Amino acid sequence: MKFNAEEWLERARKDFESAWLDSEIILSERPLSERYPLRGYEEGKAHPVFDTIQKLREAYLRLGFSEVINPLIVDEVHVRKQFSKEALAVLDRCYYLAGLPRPNVGISEERIRKIEKITEKNFDPDELRKILHIYKKGKIDGDDLSAEIARVLGVEDQIALKVIDEVFPEFKTLMPEPTTLTLRSHMTTGWFITLSKLSGKYPLPVKLFSIDRCFRREQSEDPTRLYTYFSASCVIMAEDVSVDDGKAVAEALLRHFGFEKFRFRKDDKRSKYYIPGTQTEVFAYHPHLENNRKYADGWIEIATFGIYSPTALAEYDIEYPVMNLGLGVERLAMVLHDYSDVREMVYGFKHIELSDLDIARKIKLKDIPLTPKGIEIASRIIQTFEENATAQGPCEFTAYRGKLFEKDVEIFVFERENAKLCGPAYANEIVVHDGNIYGIPKNEKFRNLFDEGVSTGIRYVDSFAYCAVRRIEEMVAEGRESGEVRSRVVENLSDINLKLEEGLMNYLISRGKSVDVRGPLFLGVGFRLL
Secondary structure, eight states: OOOOOHHHHHHHHHHHEEETOOOOSSSTTTHHHHHHHOTSOOOOOOOOOHHHHHHHHHHHHHHTTEEEEOEEEEEHHHHHHEEEEEEHHTTTTTTEEEEEOOOOOOOOHHHHHHHHHTTTTTOOOOHHHHHHHHHTTTTTHHHHHOOOOHHHTTSSSHHHOOOOOOOOHHHHHHHEEEEEEEEEEEHHHHHHHHHHHHHHTSSEEEEEEEEEEEOOOOOSSTBBBBBEEEOOOOEEOOOOOOOOHHHHHHHHHTTTTTTOOOEEEETTTTTTTTTTTTTTEEEEEEEGGGTTSSSGGGEEEEEEEBOOOHHHHHHHOSSSOOOEEEEHHHHHHHHHHSSOOHHHHHOOTOOOOOHHHHHHHTTESSOOOSSSSHHHHHHHHHHHHTTTTTTBSEEEEEEEEETHHHHEEEEEEEEEEBBBBOOOOOOEEEETTEEEEEOOOGHHHHHHHHSEEEEEEEEEEHHHHHHHHHHHHHHHHOOOOOEEEEEEEEEEEEGGGEETTHHHHHHHHHHHHHOOOOOOEEEEEEEEOO
């Protein structure tokens, strides 16, 4: 029977599917799958903002505050009630919401003829008028209109969309119409609404917190301002609440983040919804900011609190005093994660840093044996190299003698020149340290890199052996009677049968990291049919 190389290779692949799950499997009896969790199960990276939010939530809950969600969309009337004469200045910073109107759509004889031409069938105009009428009344949602028109016309949705596009231009010329609804620009706007529903109905004190988005119509985004930001805000409603409560909450909350000392200063802004003289800025000291030029001596303004004005509370029939404290999550996150530009922190990807372990997991074998027998042969090749590494050439040592693709083969390691069987770098190991990838020997000179970094457990002799067996399997399958695979000086990862996952090299270059795996390998593996 004529030997078919493709058929043999296909059979080998199928035979191997159940045995070979991933190229991270055993290398020199030190599998990555045992040293570290399997790829796909490692922890992801939290965004600095949401990491800070989670810690704020934990801190508030420990302080006995209950979490609520305040209204995000509020009518401008609430801003006017809370800010009185200053309302216009506040509303100037608000985003107003708008919506598309529902048009009055008529069906003339000309339009009926156009519809019949598009659909190539007759229809009941009164039924279509009915659908358009109830759409105008808001009884049909916009995303259901095409389906309802298709049902009345007895056509597919795509035909109905064509009818709307070509026959009813009213839908194309719709312009948004503004409403009096705004996106919340201050968490306070929501607190008044929430507290009005609780006042007199719940026992005092009422302690609540909310961490959610606010929206501010800034002239532009810059290093310190965004169009939308997170406010971490709390309130205490009680009969005898005071400024001292604000100080106590601020200290307890910020100690959760490592701040150690606090200063309080009257805020000159004097918002109308606070009692005059109660609006207070909170400055906190953090040790790691001492040497940071952005902050003077480690002190930074981090929060503001005050007591709500009885006049503003009366607008909502709230009869008890309320202390409100708030801080910008992004500002706190910038301090904790050492950012100077809020845009870089929120919209950038600096926080998605790969650890040495992440990088180590992304170093893969390029070629692996096709068969379970190939795995066994690779292990024997590695063992033979290790046992005879210093043997002086010319020399040859048998690593395997037996069947491969139902053929009797002998596989051996060799050195043809007057040199040692293994080159000096044969036992070099791939290690990741501080984001750099090194191929280094495991000796005292490089001990700190192994101790502080992450070793992949892959040595040059390991990855080369797997590549050599793969080449021998292919040569045997092709019908060759002998052949050899050699390695010489290693310049890059591909020279030792390794590769990086897609995008990793660009990631390393963008962060000024390097891949240095240079070294003299000089290994040889050959085979002959018996």
